[in-house]
Amino acid sequence: MYNYYLTIVLAPLAAAIIAGLAGKQIGRAGSHWITILGVGTSCALSMLVLMNMFWGGAVAENISVYTWAVTDGLRMEVGFLVDRLTALMMCVVTFVSLMVHIYTIGYMREDPGYQRFFSYISLFTFAMLMLVMSNNFLQLFFGWEAVGLVSYLLIGFWYKKETAIFANLKAFLVNRVGDFGFILGIAAVVMFTGSLDYAEVFSQADSVATQNIEVFSGTPWNAMTLICILLFIGAMGKSAQAPLHVWLPDSMEGPTPISALIHAATMVTAGIFMVARMSPLFELSTTALAVVIVVGSFTAFFMGLLGIVQNDIKRVVAYSTLSQLGYMTVALGASAYSAAIFHLMTHAFFKALLFLAAGSVIIAMHHEQDIRKMGGIRKYMPITYWTSLIGSLALIGFPGSSGFFSKDLLIEAVKESHWHGQGLVYWIAYLSVLLGVFVTALYSFRMFFLVFHGKERMDAETKSHLHETPAVVTVPLILLAIPSAVIGWYTVGPVLFGDYFGDAIFVKDTQDVIAHMTSGWHGSLALLLHAVMTPVFWLAAAGVFAAWFLYLYRSDIPAKIKDRMSGVYNLLDRKYYFDDLWINGFAAGGRALGQLLWKKGDELIIDGLLVNGTARTVGRIAAAVRQLQTGYLYTYAFAMIIGLTVLLGWLIWLR
């Protein structure tokens, strides 16, 4: 299988290099064919790997590719760990990537940077595969930062746009704040285990959990708690958990295909994947899991609320992504790793679908993104309409859709996770994910109704051109709509309750909430029939009803609410002032500090007083003895040598 794995990783890289360096020579069509070929190969082989795991009984493989460096007893390698978790991620990544490649042919048709774009998205696929297939922390960090690089390049793809190049810098720097924690976490892993290799580190996990470290002297912290929290800070950056979420909405400045691929389906789930991969570590620190669950809860609920006040079609979906990433994080914190990964998978399909559908609308609307200027598009764009409906229903967890199975069971798992005790943490988590269902349904269908139903609010010019997008756009929509609709039904049994993950995910018996739920599992149909009995269903229904009532039936009400509750509205509109905290707080503060250190520290004190002061003094002395001397610099320097020699010689010999 080694050659398969290498091909899976290198095919997109090779395609990216060719399209990037020889884009002009091979032309536009050449670029999209070569990259689609590369990613298509990866996708086909990844599915083969997954099928081998699923039906062929293939076991996990841990292979070293090459030794990056060895020094001081620390081996730093590049290698693959392909187990059931990895195989699933590989398929999700390559499949969504392939769809996005095809879609891009239509979306970027008129863009002068066509080849560059294909090169970047193929490079992204390579980096993401390196991340998920890694068997060690070094390569994980490589993939982690490499996807960040491509994300930076793609958000700023339209580099003339001031908002885009602001957003990409912001994204990179906020991610670096997360990586700051992440690299310290890796350093902590090395400190306590002496290794970067997953298998080696996991085998020592129990002993690490018994050790302490005094970060502040006098207060010992559990080593595992410190490691996990530091690693999780990395996940917070990449998976956009509050307060490191601020970059994701702005990342919508990039072209829509990458919003689907990178900022919805794959890269932003890297943090979720990483925590699941590190389950043998996180399981040993309930403190870290509590941090995870609280951060996730906050993000799941409060970021969802922001989706309600957004008017840019992509930003609504972006806030929805934040909220859904929060759901996954909550599941991680509840030790329901498999539920988190399952939701990650279904979310990848339906969220990529929603973004690409939004992109389809944007193309048809001639790059208008404001949903207040849309409406009634349903009859012009039937394929986009129906696929969007499937995506939206999956997002709100409509019974039977893929999102239903993943979200319903995720919430169930949080509800059953009593090991945190019945304390505050439990209720924060449970209420957030439960009430979040209503919020999700409200913002999803607010957007859906405003875009596809109701009055046609666009201008006549736009309306006259409004028609369904070409097949390169709609075919990926359909291909993503299929798994969004049905994949949950088929896979929920084996993935969640059939021990699909096996050894790939480790859960302590006392915390194994999924195992606890297995006794109540009687198949997809039973769950479906049971659906109407749950609060989740009724909350979602209420959300859709509220959206219909407020935005179609009595569309005058939202404006009144806005007037009445301007305080709340402002809080939401300003996104809880997080942006102000980062931009006016940290960034401006950093610049002010830099200015202070430069002007006062370097120029005034060091240069002004010490250096030039000394020089002036030397100059004055020199002037005094000028009559005796030649006046050349060398002479003074020579005099200084003699003086200093005598001085230091005296110090050393006389002591």
Next chain:
Amino acid sequence: MEFSAHLLSILIWLPILGGAALVAIGDGNDAGSSRARLMRMAALGISVLTFLLSIGLYAGFDNTATGMQFNEQIPWVASLNVFYALGVDGISAPLILLTTFITPLVVIASWDTIKSRPAQYFAAFLILEGLMIGVFSALDALLFYVFWEAMLIPMFLIIGVWGGARRVYATLKFFLYTFLGSVLMLVAFIYLYGQTGGFDLFGFMAAPLSLTAQKLIFVAFLIAFAVKVPMWPVHTWLPDAHVEAPTGGSVILAAIMLKMGGYGFIRLSLPIVPDGSEYFAGMMIALSLIAVVYIGFVALMQKDMKKLIAYSSIAHMGFVTLGFFILWSFDGGTGAGLGITGGMVQMISHGLISGAMFLCVGVLYDRVHSREIADYGGVANTMPVFAAFMVLFAMANAGLPGTSGFVGEFMVIIASFKANFWFAFLAATTLILGAAYTLWMIKRVIYGEVANDNVAALKDLNGREFLVLAILAVSVLIVGLWPAPLVDMMNVTIEKLIEQVGQTKL
């Protein structure tokens, strides 16, 4: 005469004599003349030949040997026991290779940008190259000192003759700082001569020294090396020198001359005065961390691209000294070696990246005659190929994994975490600060709408510029993706060094 037995001498004297010949022949101060063209070709030929010969150093280098290799020793001043003694190990060989690798690139990069006295200009670089190789391979303290001081002269001339408007202030500052520092080093050498009866560095290392003597010697060395690195607070000469230096001068200054300081610490301070070094280790770590954090913030606010890169150099060199001086913070296990290896790799990597960054600024300066960030904007529109290179080097400067900039920083952060959580905490701020100052500059210079007529008129890289940047880009990626060959060269030497430093001389 066996080739490898005199390889180091050849590497030192070929460029020095070649440079002297260039000066002797001259170009009649006419950059367009055929004689000047010939001199340029000669300079290129000599530097490329030196590089090709230095490959013999790599090929013949034994990674497993614990002692010095390519040794040469002949009496020089017999009455004083001074030897012309040369040799390399895993610490100096990579630095020599860096020197021979960068010099031809500088020659190519300066090809037709120097209008006055090109023969002398190229000669200065060749002579400088030989002297720098001399510093890295000298095993006799007096020889080391001679090379060390002589090295100042060509650099002094490069900045003073071919520099910018405030070159007199900059050269004076450069000269006073570095000269003052090295004088104290000479005093220390003379003291050690008194103790050992010779200038042999190994004799110095073996000599028993009291703690007081070690402390004083350490301070004398410190002043010499700290200025070169440069460490906070004796760093302010560097931004001024860079700003005034011509592009080639900046490249050599950043890529190689700064490494003299790091090399001095690891070659002289640590093994000669281990107890003195240990005594001051805490202070050294503090100064290193100040360099990373304080200078990181200062770099953020720079308006001049060269100053920004100069400050970024100081911050990056902080990792070198940090990696070296956390040596005593471990009781066995992984750590000390990782820190020193990290520091060494950081030196090599910084040589490639800062050299490339200064060349990039040079490319812009040659066209627009401004280094001010505010004079640019939207360069990617008119120079897409250049923009791709500059973004790559910027990412390397920000320590992106896969580039050489990551390797050393990663090792040092890992090692320093084990030493003390807060060392790593402060060092790792470079992830944020390094990205902030580098990419903010990129945003303002490379991205955006075409800012003005100058930018609109820019022509993309010519073949010569492309060649130089491409070679550097490939090397930055190779070291980043596969640092093993470099690290393997150093491992045995560093293990031996740690063992040596671990034995007290008291």
